[in-house]
Amino acid sequence: MKTRLVTDKIWRLRATGLLLGLSALLVNCQKSGDSDSAIDPDSTGVSVTPPQAVTASGTLTDIVQRTSHLSLLNMALTRAGLTDKLKTGSLTLFAPNDAAFRAAGYSSKASLDSLATADLQRLLQYHVLDSRLSASALPVNVPTSVQTALVTATVSLFKAADGKLYANAGRVVQPDIGADKSVMYVIDRLLTVPTQTTVEVIRTTTNLSMFRLAVERVGAGITNTLLSPTDRGITVFAPSNKAFQEAGFANEDAILAADINRLTEILRYHVVTSRAFSPTLRSGDVSTAQGTPITVAINAKGTTVTGKGNPTVAGIVLKTDLITTNGVVHIIDRVLLPTPVAQ
Structure with missing residues (x-):
């Protein structure tokens, strides 16, 4: 079987080779x-x-x-x-x-x-x-x-x-x-064979049950993005259950009662439209499926992500590289907001 190199456009690169050094x-x-x-x-x-x-x-x-x-x-x-x-x-x-x-x-x-x-x-x-x-x-x-x-x-x-x-x-x-x-x-790592879609990983990860409920509530408005078969894949920064609670969603009823349009906007804001495993993350703004970028910061203490709507509260990446058949999931301890909450 021939290897398929899939990218967004045709690249013509001068062959340089990589030296063993x-x-x-x-x-x-x-x-x-x-x-x-x-x-x-x-x-x-x-x-x-x-x-x-x-x-x-x-x-x-x-x-x-x-x-x-x-x-x-x-x-x-x-x-x-x-x-x-x-x-x-x-x-x-x-x-x-x-x-x-x-x-x-x-x-x-x-x-x-x-x-x-x-x-x-x-x-x-x-x-x-x-x-x-x-x-x-x-x-x-x-x-x-x-x-x-x-x-x-x-x-x-x-x-x-x-x-x-x-x-x-x-x-x-x-x-x-x-x-x-x-x-x-x-x-330097043994690669893990992906067996679940992004939606399935979210559904089966215990401390993502509130994120899963939000995804189910929004329905096709987010699942179509999460199941995207794009060649570049997707990256999801998935807020933990505690993150949802600290963002004002005290329980599952609060998610069910939330404004559907606002919830859709928030969920899409946690999806990056290319695959980024933890070693390939770097500091800077990264585009999201919602349209507004998030900010990634990397230092000796670890990796954080910050929303433009709540820039004073950075989300710490708690768990990295949950590989899926169409991307990767990183669990974070904050819900990111693309715009501030209306007072």
Whole structure:
């Protein structure tokens, strides 16, 4: 199956390639200037150590098997019976390093063996593209969805202006490792296979029950946006139940009694019309489905988002990167307002 690179417009970029030495640059680069697409803080939340060199020769399987910090990936591929797949054809492999597997709770062969074979196969197939992807072909500052070998799921790739490259919430720490007709990108996170739509994630997340009720009350005015199949995806900053209560919605009856037009406006204000995982967020104004931008601020203490209608109260991002089939959800502790509440 051919990899589909989907963007809003056709990009013609001069092929520059990414040198293996870029991995060192990724650690030291400063954040770039503002735009509506969200870009990188310096940390993905996973501790980073200087990666060991990877010898770029042979098949993808050959490279994985002889690279010490890919030993858990090698165990997983062997257990799933996928080593032969990586020996032929033109492929792209996003290879989680050992630190990524350990951070996800898989630190040994025994822990990998606890996964059902079919589940492990699905997980690993989500890290493979059925054609070779060159990072130089990706647009800058634009989320790009690519079809994976797991036919039902895509991965969101993001190349920042400073050259940093991300796959979903995972940072590429060693890019463009050539392997016969294929290529490997070592990443610092094990990617999570999305299984639910954005609406389903909101519906099944316990501390979003008031947000879910508001979505159900508004109906098509917001669900059409939340189910949007756009290639760039969506990002939802979902207020927690406590956030709704502190905004004056004491209980579910208060949501049911709220003005429907105002409620629609508020909900759409929490949706960004492109996919932004936490490592690709950056400080600045970001456009929303409602039309008025929100303001993202990132510092050493964490990430906040602020509405133009309540600018003195920043919403703290409590939980990040709830991946969905068409985007990502971040839970916040404030309801954002596009305009001030009428007195």
